[in-house]
Amino acid sequence: MIPRYSRPEMVAIWEPQTRFRIWFEIEAHATDKLAELGVVPKGAAAAVWAKAGDAVFDVARIDEIERVTKHDVIAFLTHLAEIVGPEARFVHQGMTSSDVLDTTLAVQLARASDLLIADVDGLLATLKRRALEHKYTPTIGRSHGIHAEPVTFGLKLVQAYAEFARCRARLVAARAEVATCAISGAVGTFANIDPAVEAHVAAKMGLAIEPVSTQVIPRDRHAMFFATLGVVASCVERLATEIRHLQRTEVYEAEEFFSPGQKGSSAMPHKRNPVLTENLTGLARLVRGMVVPAMENVALWHERDISHSSVERMIGPDATVTLDFALSRLTGVIDKLLVYPANMRKNIDRLGGLHNSQRVLLALTQAGASREESYALVQRNAMRTWENGEDFLTNLKADADVAARLSQAEIEAMFDEAYHLKHVDMIFQRVFGED
Numbered sequence: 001m002i003p004r005y006s007r008p009e010m011v012a013i014w015e016p017q018t019r020f021r022i023w024f025e026i027e028a029h030a031t032d033k034l035a036e037l038g039v040v041p042k043g044a045a046a047a048v049w050a051k052a053g054d055a056v057f058d059v060a061r062i063d064e065i066e067r068v069t070k071h072d073v074i075a076f077l078t079h080l081a082e083i084v085g086p087e088a089r090f091v092h093q094g095m096t097s098s099d100v101l102d103t104t105l106a107v108q109l110a111r112a113s114d115l116l117i118a119d120v121d122g123l124l125a126t127l128k129r130r131a132l133e134h135k136y137t138p139t140i141g142r143s144h145g146i147h148a149e150p151v152t153f154g155l156k157l158v159q160a161y162a163e164f165a166r167c168r169a170r171l172v173a174a175r176a177e178v179a180t181c182a183i184s185g186a187v188g189t190f191a192n193i194d195p196a197v198e199a200h201v202a203a204k205m206g207l208a209i210e211p212v213s214t215q216v217i218p219r220d221r222h223a224m225f226f227a228t229l230g231v232v233a234s235c236v237e238r239l240a241t242e243i244r245h246l247q248r249t250e251v252y253e254a255e256e257f258f259s260p261g262q263k264g265s266s267a268m269p270h271k272r273n274p275v276l277t278e279n280l281t282g283l284a285r286l287v288r289g290m291v292v293p294a295m296e297n298v299a300l301w302h303e304r305d306i307s308h309s310s311v312e313r314m315i316g317p318d319a320t321v322t323l324d325f326a327l328s329r330l331t332g333v334i335d336k337l338l339v340y341p342a343n344m345r346k347n348i349d350r351l352g353g354l355h356n357s358q359r360v361l362l363a364l365t366q367a368g369a370s371r372e373e374s375y376a377l378v379q380r381n382a383m384r385t386w387e388n389g390e391d392f393l394t395n396l397k398a399d400a401d402v403a404a405r406l407s408q409a410e411i412e413a414m415f416d417e418a419y420h421l422k423h424v425d426m427i428f429q430r431v432f433g434e435d
Contacts, residue, residue, distance in 0.1 A: 005283065005321070005322060005325045006321050006325060007321070009115060010115050010321045010325075011321055013112055013115075014316065016059045017057060018108075019108070020059070021057070022104045022107050023073070023076055023104055024052060024055075024057070025204070025205065026099075026103050026183075026201055026205065027095075027100065028048050028052070028091075030092075030093075030099075030201050031048055031090060031091050031093070032200070033194075033197045033200035033201070034094075039093060040090035041090065043087070044090040047084060047087040048084055048091060051083055051084045052084050057076075057079065061079055065078050073097040073100055077092055093192075094185050094192035094193030094194075095185060098182070098217075099182060102213075102217040103183065103205065103207065105312060106217070107206070108316065109175075109178045109316065110178065110206065112316075113171055113172075115320075116320065116323060116324060117175070119323075119324055120167055120168045120232075121168070122331050123164055123331045124161060126331050127157050127164065128161055128432065130154075130334055130335075131154045131157035131158040131428075132154065134152060135152060135154035135428060136154065136424060137152050137344065138150050138341075138417060139152060139253060139341075139344040139347070140344070140350075145245075147354065147355055148355065149355050149356075149358065149420055150417060150420040151420075152421060152424055153253075153344065154424070156242065157334075158428055160235075160238075160242075161431060164235060165431075167231065167232045170232070174224060174225045174228035175225075178224070179206070179207050180202075180208045181202035181207040181209060182213040183197050183202075184210075186215060187214060187304070188212070188215055214302070214303035215303045216304050216308075218298075219297045222297060222312065223294045225294070226291050226294035226295075227294065229290070229323050230290070232287075233286075233287035234284060234288065236280055236283075236323075236326050236327065237285075239330065240276075240277035240281050240284070240330065241281060244278060253339070253343050253344045253347065254337055255272065255337070255338040256272075256274050256275070256333055257333075257337065257338060276333050280326055280329060280333075283322050283323075283326045284326065286318070287319050293315060296311075297311055351386065352385045352389070352392045353393050353415055354385055355420075357379075361375060362374075363406055363410065363414055364405050364406065367410075369405055381395040381396050381399055393412065397412075
């Protein structure tokens with residue numbers, strides 16, 4: 001997590017002060033319920049809130065204590081006792097460190113999820129606006145990087161919209177998966193703490209109850225969460241890669257906005273490079289790289305070990321902060337993306353009408369030729385067009401074998417571009433609905 005690729009709101013979720021504040025709230029809410037159950041004095045629970053409820057915890061002091069104790073939660077509780085006084089002895093009754101750490105991580109990941117979902121909402125709105133803007137802007141579709149048949153630029157964007165709509169649904173599900181609370185004590189048996197405490201803390205912290213934990217919340221939940229972030233990052237990369245290809249000089253159908261004063265190269269003043277989408281490709285790789293460690297965290301020893309802890313202290317902030325930044329950056333790229341319909345038209349026409357080959361093939365089969373014969377007739381004219389830079393329609397009309405099956409008017413009808421785009425509106429309605 002570095003400032004260059006970070007946004008303040010997401011970073012704040014992972015700052016030490018935020019973490020200690022969540023720790024405090026978990027401990028204080030648990031103490032409230034313990035007081036209600038008669039396990040600790042009600043005055044002690046009230047004192048915890050009164051003396052530390054508005055406290056700004058001394059991160060340096062906690063770090064100082066931890067250097068001695070070698071235990072972060074004990075260091076925090078020691079510092080809390082310095083603030084609260086004697087009543088602090090009733091804090092953490094029957095609890096274990098994982099109750100605090102795992103529940104805190106759940107709160108942080110839930111909050112991070114909310115920001116990521118909002119990011120996707122912003123991206124979806126931008127994609128929809130630009131897709132509607134270019135709903136009928138024709139461009140050539142490509143398979144294997146080679147011209148295929150016409151699509152519209154709006155269809156490229158509406159496909160991305162549908163993809164990120166699925167990403168949003170996955171993030172919502174991943175949030176629900178990971179947002180669970182465990183206050184079940186050592187090895188998860190509730191031997192020293194009433195399950196009612198867990199239910200109370202869960203409600204106060206906006207979490208669900210973990211149905212069964214060991215001393216830790218099961219890590220399959222976290223594996224699914226980070227796997228979802230990896231999928232979202234891959235979708236970011238797919239759209240970024242599309243833009244990078246379209247910005248290539250030989251294609252030049254779309255381009256990242258190039259701001260006044262921007263420089264593309266330290267050596268070549270003419271350069272306008274797709275730096276933002278290249279950056280997004282790299283960021284996506286980082287987020288995906290955090291998925292495998294999350295998967296490997298699932299297999300812990302018996303009721304608890306901490307082999308997952310160091311991993312999550314890194315990938316929790318890094319994955320969410322990086323993806324938050326990437327989604328915001330992609331939204332900005334799409335919002336300001338320069339689109340060049342005239343260049344799209346030049347590229348459509350570049351191969352002399354070859355994108356209509358399938359229509360001619362089908363017309364010949366409908367006129368009685370076998371598929372093999374039809375394919376051979378179309379391909380030989382297509383290859384002449386391809387290799388000699390000729391006009392496909394002209395070649396077809398001059399081919400006696402084709403003319404024996406199709407009239408000149410019928411051949412010309414196969415070159416109506418509107419044919420390829422006749423279902424664009426239907427596709428948009430599938431994705432956006434009647435609006």
